[in-house]
Amino acid sequence: MPELPDVEGFRRVLAEHAVDARVRGVDVTDTGVLRGTTPAALDRALAGQRFTEPRRHGKWLLAGTGGPTVVMHFGMTGSLLWCAGDEPRHPHDRVIFRLDRGELRFRDSRKLQGIRLAENDDAVDRLLADTGPDALSIGRGEFDALLTGARRRIKALLTDQSALAGLGNLLADELLWRVGVHPARPAGELSEDERARLYDEMRRVLRAAVRAGRVPPREGWLTGVRDERDAPCPRCGGPLERTRTAGRSTVWCPRCQPR
DNA sequence: TTGCATGTTCCGGA
DNA sequence: GTCCGGAACATGCA
Known part of the structure; x- marks a missing residue:
């Protein structure tokens, strides 16, 4: 049900659990949420990287690594969860980021939006080019x-x-x-x-x-x-x-x- | 079974 | 060009 506050909550999940953690690999259980990328490209780009402080703009969540950035949009039914233990995967866990301390799971039933991969900051800017000022930051x-x-x-x-x-x-x-x-x-x-x-x-x-x-x-x-x-x-x-x-x-x- | 759901994009019409 | 409504996307729930 994500509007700005929900996405801000997902940003906090990333900030609390994933920053500085090393990515072991990425599992994609449903390619229907990938936009303009593939499971192999996602895994190749992220394995070995560490997430930096996440950013949010409007309903977009930006999970940077210093290199590539994972750009997430949650549509109407998406969410991001942290699983420290070995909780069984939910059928709607479409993309799982395996980190050295646990898993970050992109869960989404309707798959109206999804995950993009931006190779660098210029690519992030291009993705957000048509997005207006953030409702919490606008003066x-x-x-x-x-x-x-x-x-x-x-x-x-x-x-x-x-x-x-x-x-x-x-x-x-x-x-x-x-x-x-x-x-x-x-x-x-x-x-x-x-x-x-x-x-x-x-x-x-x-x-x-x-x-x-x-x-x-x-x-x-x-x-x-x-x-x-x-x-x-x-x-x-x-x-x-x-x-x-x-x-x-x-x-x-x-x-x-x-x- | 039918209608509805907090998002975005594309299209046709006014 | 501007603005609007409808359909589509894919799925679960009341």
Whole structure:
């Protein structure tokens, strides 16, 4: 279910367990998650290398070695786990990085995204060339400039990874609900005050979610009720509205978020 | 059995 | 060119 906070959690898994560990080898049990590389190329590039401090940009996780970098994207169902012992492999463990202290496992059922191999930092830059600024790093001024003059719907803009990297469907709904902005309003139509509050809420929600390592279904948040049929708005108690556009579900409160 | 799922990409139409 | 919705990708779950 990865949005920025989940990927940040996976980054911590790498940072805690894999940094400085030597890679013994890479096992690929399903090539369906490899993008532009092969099991042999992955193993050849990584065996003997040591992971350096991992980085995250938006929903991308970058596991560098000083040489090649493993570039991971988790789609909707991916995750990264550390297994120190000999826990049996899960059927969805598609790629296993065998390190000298244990295993790092890329687990993913739907295989909507996967693992790429960047030979050097230039190749990493090329992979991320179309990705916008990270939602946790973007400054207030840059965020403001992004929205000002944009004619697109605010939700479409917030979830467009080439505009702003890291927010997904749940986070976008959560933020707009908190700020009281209807998801279909043109981004450029938001007031100075709405833009300011949206930025502040984005930072607040992201910080809390990063601490949890996921987008938490928390009481008092929209996330806490969005999966319940007929659940009332946690703020005003009124009925929530639900629609689908382009395959994405949208939940909002027509009272708190007028058109 | 059918519909739905927190992601991205590609395509056609307005 | 811009924006939007739908389909596709592959799989599990209610």
